[in-house]
Amino acid sequence: MAFLLASPKSNFQNHQFTYLIKTMNDKNAPNVSGVDRPGRRTVSSLCGMCAVRCPIQVEVEDGRVAWIQGNPNDKTMETSLCAKGSAGIAFEYDDERPQYPLIRSGPRGSGQWRRAQWDEALDYIIDKLKKVVDKYGGRGIALSDRGGPFTDLTKTFIKSLGSPNYFNHDCTCGRNTHHATKSLFGLGRTDLGMDIKNTKHLVLYGRNIIESLQVKEAKDFISALGKGAKCTYIDVRATLTASKAHRFWMIRPNTEYAINLAWINVVLKENLYDSDFVAKWVTGLDELKAFVHDYTPEWAEGVTGVPAGELRTAIREIAADAPQVIFHAGWMTARHRQSFYTARTAHILNALMGNIEVTGGLIISKKPGDYSVKGINKLEERVPKIDAERVDQIGTKFKHWDKGPGLLHLLFPALLSGEPYQVGAYFVYRHDPLSSLPDPDAIQKALDKLDLLVSIDVNYSETAWYADVILPESTYLERGNIIAQKGGAKPNLQMRDQCIAPRFESRPAWWIFREILRRFERGEYLDFENLEEIWRFQLEGTGVDLNELREKGVVSLAEKAVKRDRDTGLGFKTPSGKIEFVSQSLTEAGLPSFAPFYEPPAKKPGQFNLVFGRVGFLAHAQSTNNPLLHELMPENTLWINSAVAQELGIGDGDTIKVSSDGAEAVGRAKVTDFIHPEAVFMVHGFGRTVPLQTRAYKKGMADQRLMKGMLTSYDPAGGGNTLTETVVTVTKDWKP
Ligand SMILES: Nc1nc2c(c(=O)[nH]1)N[C@H]1C(S)=C(S)[C@@H](COP(=O)(O)OP(=O)(O)OC[C@H]3O[C@@H](n4cnc5c(=O)[nH]c(N)nc54)[C@H](O)[C@@H]3O)O[C@H]1N2
Ligand SMILES: Nc1nc2c(c(=O)[nH]1)N[C@H]1C(S)=C(S)[C@@H](COP(=O)(O)OP(=O)(O)OC[C@H]3O[C@@H](n4cnc5c(=O)[nH]c(N)nc54)[C@H](O)[C@@H]3O)O[C@H]1N2
Ligand code: SF4
Ligand SMILES: [Mo]
Secondary structure (H helix, E strand, O other): OEEEOOOHHHHOHHHOOOOOOOOOOOOOOOOOOOOOOOOEEEEEEEOOOOOOOOEEEEEEEOOEEEEEEEOOOOOOOOOOOOHHHHOHHHHHOOOOOOOOOEEEOOOOOOOEEEEOOHHHHHHHHHHHHHHHHHHHOHHHEEEEEOOOOOHHHHHHHHHHOOOOOEEEHHHHOOHHHHHHHHHHHOOOHHHEEEOHHHOOEEEEEOOOOOOOOOHHHHHHHHHHHHOOOEEEEEEOEOOHHHHHOOEEEEOOOOOHHHHHHHHHHHHHHOOOOOHHHHHHHEEOHHHHHHHHOOOOHHHHHHHHOOOHHHHHHHHHHHHHHOOOEEEOOOOOOOOOOOHHHHHHHHHHHHHHOOOEOOOOOEEEOOOHHHHOOOOOOOOHHHOOOOOOOOOOOEOOOEOOOOOOOOOHHHHHHHHHHOOOOOOOEEEEEOOOHHHHOOOHHHHHHHHOOOOEEEEEEOOOOHHHHHOOEEEEEOOOOOOOOOOEEEOOOOOEEEOOOOOOOOOOOOEOHHHHHHHHHHHOOOHHHHOOOOHHHHHHHHHOOOOOOHHHHHHHOEEEOOOOOOOOOOOOOOOOOOOOOOEEOOOHHHHHOOOOOOOOOOOOOOOOOOEEEEEEEOOOOOOOOOOOOOHHHHHHOOOOEEEEEHHHHHHHOOOOOOEEEEEEOOEEEEEEEEEEOOEOOOEEEEEOOOOEOOOOOOOOEOOOOOHHHHOOOHHHOEOOOOOOEOHHHOEEEEEEOOOO
16 A cells, blocks of 8 residues: 655544554554553553653543553652643554555655554564665664663664664753763762752753753752752743743853853852862862853853853852752753853862752762662663764764764764765664754765664654655553663662553564664564563562562662761762863863853844744653644744834744745744844754644744754764754745
């Protein structure tokens, strides 16, 4: 059966959303035992509506999901859930998602597909994969996913195929902060947790903590404010978080690094730092002093627009509350060529004030070993080590970056040039690079070099639509995952358990990867008959009971949280064992430990930095087609400063055209005082191009399409893409 998707309305009325749809259980689906039994039951699991994966409890009635709430076995979570999590039921009972494997029957991206049985789709993949490996070897395969606690499976899969090329999404997310944290502490971004609940002052640089949220963190933040904590919030626009902060600065785009430099200058000049802590744990203080000497608050005022007096008052006030203070080094911070040094200086401020391993400050994440208990067994360790060079050359050419998930944006130039070698097959799992990396046109040109592109998704993502094969994964409510182990003050194990049988012919990831490996004659690395066998392998020797974990959903590996000794045992993983203001690894890579401020180039009138972000009820590009969430925000708008809009003749609600280097988007203006005159803003995730997503199809503007040329533009020290350096022109789109 071949079909061409021309008009979404005429061809796909049968894809209308309805709760009354009859479930079509697939008899061959590998279900967790007991999942089909009738009656009412409660399943402890993990939400899948965004990548935070909060603990949830799901009420199932006669095989249907009746209710979802937070899992009260997790004390902070209680029964809370965000709007996206609650819309999980709408997602589950929506038919506008892939229901069976699809094999492309026309040119890439044409929307011509034929329905396939699983056997046929897997055999098709194996046939292509064998040809790729014959031509380029095992290293000619790549995989990218969405990171997180289940990646032991994807890493096992790609390694079993003989490839070092595991990637995740992080080049457009937390990589700059991650690398900055490594350069100072030798620890990764998430190895330094934040005790937000007990903090006295939280400094946020565009970290929109109650809209770009994790339920537990948002609750901790609100609870801290309730106890009198203060918040300084720095952004180019007023977000909901700005409305909760007691101090808000609307700064010029891409300049917050200047604030940190000025603050460090004041802290050092006025001795506002913890000299005992610094003497014990820090190297490079003198070099830092010399470097920040001229970066005064008066200088920073000229760059950021924040008055020097306010900068001084703020840092004195913050220092008075130290060490119960957190400078949030960012998840993303902004995304420009100085993001790495912004994150680095935020952490330098944390180190100067001694906010490390203290209540209300940063807490070093503990591993099971810190509590003398055994963590879960890793599947990946069953696979022999791969010695081949990564295609992004991290670990060889780029030694200062973490090999782990590499930098995905470097894959695309390598596809085009064949340097350092050719990759011919690319698996994209729970990831949508054509939405989440800049300049999809440039990415598509690179993807055209592939012999095989496979997308494993629960939605028709932009990337799935461009793939050769779409393999539908069962939704997070229809499948179990491998057990997740999470670090933190107390490490714990978390269970995503299957709640209901799959409604369509989808399969869980562990099954998909195992089947490909079996057919590729590498089955020995994932030779489990069912998911329960994997769980038992993971838990062996940990002393954790599988039934207890399934019942509770979350089991802590430690009784009581302990802190490391701040005098003797902080255990930083740098070469010196200290917090390296002057970093040995950066020096070896030829990068400065302290980088001079780079003044963002001036823009012409009518030009703006395009910045982007989230709203609390949407997750990236994956929920704009959700039947309920779509109602809350059918399309995005372009935030533009009132005074500037007036000069351009643009009124609130007017149709505008946003253009950048040949790319254009048409939408509506939101004229507001709450954004800096040099920036315009839009919520990410709109402007979808897949006709099968009838609600989101062609609604609103896609920020990533306007980011022309940004695929190859990245922070040279941190590696992350410089998305907020995109400059766009805005004009009123006159309609006669
Ligand atoms: N222009 C621009 N670019 C951005 C951002 C931005 O705001 N603007 N944000 C950046 C950030 S911070 C991030 S983290 C990335 C996120 O980038 P992505 O990870 O690509 O984004 P998501 O939309 O979260 O999810 C990707 C895909 O996973 C699929 N998916 C969801 N759940 C499941 C599941 O259970 N199984 C499977 N197999 N698939 C599933 C979704 O349907 C979606 O197609 O984007 C980054 N890039
Ligand atoms: N509801 C919801 N919550 C989420 C997600 C989601 O998709 N939806 N995704 C999760 C993920 S993957 C991530 S990474 C986090 C991201 O969490 P945040 O980092 O808080 O992410 P954003 O919403 O992208 O917020 C970016 C903010 O930075 C501001 N900004 C832009 N340019 C500049 C600048 O130059 N300087 C400063 N100081 N600010 C600037 C923007 O105006 C915007 O308000 O959110 C997580 N939580
Ligand atoms: S933040 Fe919301 S959508 Fe994301 S995992 Fe938690 S409850 Fe689900
Ligand atoms: Mo992210």
